Amino acid sequence: MTFEAILASLHLLALLTLVVFLTSQAALCRVEWMNAAVVQRLARLDMIYGIVAVILLLTGLARLFWGVKGPATYVASPLFHIKMTLFVLAFLLSLKPTFTFRRWKKALDAGGQLPAAAEIAQTRRWVMWQGHVIPVIAVIAIFWARGM
Template sequence: MTIEAFLASLHIVAILTLVVFLSSEAALCRSEWMNEAVVRRLARLDMIYGITALVLLLTGIARIVWGAKGLTWYVS
């Protein structure tokens, strides 16, 4: 049961982090703000967004494989 709680909380943290960094990218994508520093910041935010998306995918798969409900519950 502890692994299920850990995976669920990590999954939710990944979802919230994904939303935060995606909204940060959207806020920085204004034409009047575009300069070299903003483009570097956008690249860094996009890298963090990609890592978070990967963590979200992996925790989702881990919840299916090692979670309390198991694969049969999700596929049925």
């Protein structure tokens, strides 16, 4: 039982950390705030966000395979499949900003070029879409954990 609590705590900590770094990206990715330091910070935040997403996935898999309920219980639930589909959707939504932040950093390092206003706004929309999918995943997990 203690092991299950540790796994659940690590998973929740990873989720909360993921939200913090995604929120930081959304806050910084604004036309009016864009400068060289922000481009560097966005690239660093996105790297940490990616690492935390992997940790979130690994802790979720650990709960799936080593948790009290076991894989058969989880996989049988339609909410599990919805949750996993939304996780994949959030991952896919994160790809565009990740590649964009890396490109911005490369352009900045190469010649000091900052991104165009339209591209900043578009990238922020992608980050915001992720930010709207992730809470839905958490809500589904709550219903799922209560056997619905």
